[in-house]
Amino acid sequence: MNLELDFRSGIPIYLQVVDRIKEMIADGRIRPGDQLPTVRALATELRVNFNTVARAYRILDEAGIISTQQGRGTYILEMPPPETSEAMRRTTFEALTDRYLADAVRLGLPPEEILAFIRQQLNSKKQGVE
Amino acid sequence: MNLELDFRSGIPIYLQVVDRIKEMIADGRIRPGDQLPTVRALATELRVNFNTVARAYRILDEAGIISTQQGRGTYILEMPPPETSEAMRRTTFEALTDRYLADAVRLGLPPEEILAFIRQQLNSKKQGVE
DNA sequence: AGTACAATGATACAATTATACAATCGTACA
DNA sequence: TGTACGATTGTATAATTGTATCATTGTACT
Incomplete structure (x- = not known):
């Protein structure tokens, strides 16, 4: 590394x-899809505790730069900054929704019930109540 | 699959x-008696270790939903257990919805817009070609 | 000194993978 | 028939990977 x-x-x-790591991604030394060293491997190399590396990885994960998966490893994501345009988001959302509705209908749920449950979930989320 | x-x-x-898999059983995409993919086949398709699939199958087996037999394969059981299909459908539907809403929210869609688009789609489906 | 807080370390844990194993099936051949 | 053997199936166990939680250390500020 x-x-x-x-x-x-x-x-x-x-x-x-x-x-x-951000630098290495920026200048191309490591690329999307590449696997980063394991937290323990990098920690040994740097002579630090592996939790310190894990903390760094978690920050990069939350920033959407890498993907850490328990038991598998950590990888550079395809889209470093997934800044999707508004139009893209809308398209994605509509596709997502259609797929969801198809699934729900196939389950035999009547449209009113689908709508009712979604409304309920959105409200409870807004109020933070669970 | x-x-x-x-x-x-x-x-x-x-x-x-x-x-x-529960969803696919609940909505009828796979049915009692059907054989599920082998742990290795499904694992290859999902790019995952076959033990991970085996673990999922074991859980479904212990829940009485499927039957896995060493050397033979795994099959959907006749009776989707005591958990009646009605309750199962409801549970599946709610899980499906929560997953969908999480995705939509992550896309940055405001709740009103989500609701609006769903309402629109359900209406056009009702009046559209059936 | 004493306190508070951030950084780091130690330990136990959970998810996934790697490897070796056991049961069953299918086919060939006696 | 039947039996031997390889291929295919699920199983068991340990190793590897990231996660969660708490303890320790160091530093700044009273």
Whole structure:
């Protein structure tokens, strides 16, 4: 991986790891689909605890840059910044909805019930009540 | 089999497989007596280890929904257990809906728009070609 | 000193994979 | 028939991977 850290900089290790990996993606040293080292492997290489690496990976995961999967490993995502346009989102949403409605109808649910349940779920979500 | 997984959802693969198969039974896409794909075949299709599929099958087996037999294969049982098909359909429908809404919200759609589009689609279906 | 908080480490855990195994089926051949 | 053997099926167990939780350390601020 060849990833250099500065233990004396005062910048937290996990943030340094996040930045180094972002750089490597930006300049193409690692690419979408590539597997990153396991948290333990990279931790050993960097002489840190693997939880520190895990923390960096989690941040990158939440940023949508990588995908970490328990038991499998972590991978660079295809779309680094999935900034989809409004039109794209709309199209995706409509396809998603049609597929969902087809499934629901196939289950034999009457349209009123489908609508009712969705309304209920959306309301409870809005109020944060479960 | 046409069974979609989300590796980034955080929901374990084996549970996703369990749910997808329950859905297919509930809505009739697969029926009592049908043979499910072998653990290896389905695993290859899903790009997953076959033990992960085996785990899902074992759960369905213990729930009395399918029957897995070493050396023979796995089959949908005649009676979709005591959990009557009505309750099962309802459960399946609600899980399906929650999954759909999570996707839609993640796309950034406001609840009103989700509801509006669904209402529109249901109406056009009612009046459209049947 | 004492306290609070962030960073890191230690430990136990859960999901997935790798490998070896056992049961069944299918086919060939005696 | 029947039996031997390879292919195919599910099973069992351990190794590998990320996750969750709490303990420890260090630093800043009273």
